[in-house]
Amino acid sequence: MAVKIIESCVNCFACLPVCPSNAIYEAKPHFLVDAKKCTECEGAFADFQCASICPIEGAILNSFGEEINPAGSLTGIPPEKMAEAMAELQAH
Amino acid sequence: MQLPVLNNVPEAKSGCAASSCGSTDSQIDSLPDAIREKVQNHPCYSEDAHHYFARMHVAVAPACNIQCHYCNRKYDCANESRPGVVSEVLTPDQAVKKTMAVAANIPQMTVLGIAGPGDPLANPEKTFETFRRLSEEAPDIKLCVSTNGLALPAAVEELAKHNIDHVTITINCVDPEIGAKIYPWIFWNNRRIKGVKAAKILIEQQQKGLEMLIAKGILVKVNSVMIPGINDEHLAEVSRVVKSKGAFLHNVMPLIAEAEHGTFYGVMGQRGPTPEELQDLQDSCSGDMNMMRHCRQCRADAVGMLGEDRGDEFTLDKIEDMDIDYQAAMEKRKVIHAAIQEEMDSKRLEKAQKAEAQKQAERMTTRPVLMAVATSGQGVINVHFGHAKEFLIYEASPSGVRFISHRKADAYCSGDISCGETESTLQRTIHSLAGCEAVLCSKVGYEPWEMLEKAGIMPNGEHAMENIEDAVMAVYREMAKAGKLTAENAPIRASA
C-alpha cells in the first residue's frame, strides 16, 4: 500500500517535510514516493499528508491509481470551465 | 475617513490627507524617527531612493501552505512578487553566493528579500539558513521577507533572532466570508481546510503575527491585492485595522488575472481594477499609501533597480565562476553608498527649497491635473512615447508636483467594450493613461499624437532631458495661463 507521485508534480517540495515516514524524495524529472516506506500515514494521521498539502490536482494517486485530488477539487475551477478557457487560448 | 498611520502618532499625517500634500518625501518625514531612519533609503519604500538603490530577491522557498485564487503554482505569479516553481529555485548556499555576487557587482544593491516562489515561512529551514548566513557574511545588506501570514506567529521568535527589520504580510481581508472567495484552502494542523473556516484561521494567524512582530519592534508592511467586486470595498477597513495595530504602511496592488495564467480568477473571468479604480482606492486609504506608489510588483527573483531585472547576469553557472572578495567589495560599497547619500541629501534639500519657494510665490487657485511621464530613471524625461513600457503619473496642483503612481503602458484592459480584441497596443496604452490630461516624453510620433489629442491627452515633447518635476510644473503653468484649469474645464473622468 503506497501512494504515487506522477509527472504533473511541479517539484514544489511541499509534501517532502510533511511525510511522517520519510518516504518522499527529490528526483528528476519529479518527486517520487518510496513505495516500501510509504505507510499511507496509517496510525499517524487521518489524511494522507502529502496529498493534503500538494497544490497540484492529480499529481498524487492512491493505491488504486485514483487521483486523490481530482480536477477542480483544489482550485475550485469547474473542469469544463478550464477546458473552455484552454480551448479559447488554443484558438488564438 | 480618518486613517492614522500609526496608533501612537495620531498626528502623523495631519494636513496631508488632502490632495495638496507636497511630495512623497513629506510622507516619510511624518513617520517616527526610528522608522524613517529605516525606510528613507529603502528602494521599495522611498520614492527618491528607488532611483539610486536597488533590491534583489532570491527564490529559496518553493513550498506553500495555502492556495490563493490569483495564483497558479505552475507558473510565475503576477500578483505577489513570486516566480513559479518552474523558475530556478536556489539552495540557501546558492542564494548566499548569488547575493554576494550581486552585491559586489551592483554596489547599489542594499536590500535582499525572500518572497517565494512559495511562502518563505512554509520553508523555515531554507529561509532562515539564508538569513543567518547573510547576516554573518554580508552584514551591510538589509534583509526582508514576505509571507501570507499563516506560519507567521510560529516564526516571529526566529525572525527576531536574525535581525530582520522588514516583514511584509499579504492581507487581502479581515472578514472570513470575503476570505473564502479569495483562498480556496489552507494546510493547517495536518489537514487541508477549506472555505470560511480556512479563511478564519488564516486571518487569525495573520493578525496575531502582525501584533507579535510589532511587539518585537519589527517593521511590518501590509500588501493587499485589489480584487474588484470581492475585496475592493473592504480594503479601506483592512487599511484601518492594520494601521491601528501598527503596520507602518499599507500597499494596495491591482489584481492581475489572465486566462492563460490558469488561475481561478483568470479562468473565471474576474477582472482587475482599472488604473483609475486603483488610484481612487489608494486615495481613499490615503496617508502613507504614497510611499508605495512606485511599486512595480517585482518578481521574487528580480535583481536590480525597481522595474528592471538583471537576473540574467547572475545565473547559477555564472556566479559559480565568480570569485568574490566580499571584504573588499564591502569597502567599495561603503564609499559608493556615501556618495549616493550625499547626492540624495542635496537633491532632497533642493526639493524642499523649491517647495518653499513655490509656497511663497503667488497662490494659484487652479484645479489639480494628472500628467503622465515617460522616463527610464534619473528623474528626467528621456523616453520616446512609443518606446515607453511604463508611465509615471504625477499630479500638478498649486501646491506643487507629487508622484502618484506607475502605470504599465499596455498592461491594462479594463474589460469594457472599448477594449476588445481589435484594440491595438497604441489604443491600450492610451487607455491606460485615462484621467491624465498631458503626457510628457522625449518625442511623440505623428499617429499617436493625433490619437492622444483625440483622447483629450495633450502630447508634449518639449521637455526632453529636463527634470520631471520642473517640466510638469512648467506644463501646468502653461495650462493655467491658457485658461484650461478652471473648475468648468475639468475632464470628465471615465471611471463611472
Ligand code: SF4
Ligand atoms: S501517504 Fe503519508 S506516508 Fe505515504 S508518502 Fe504520503 S505522506 Fe508519506
Ligand code: SF4
Ligand atoms: S506537493 Fe505535489 S507538486 Fe509539490 S512536490 Fe509534492 S507531489 Fe509534487
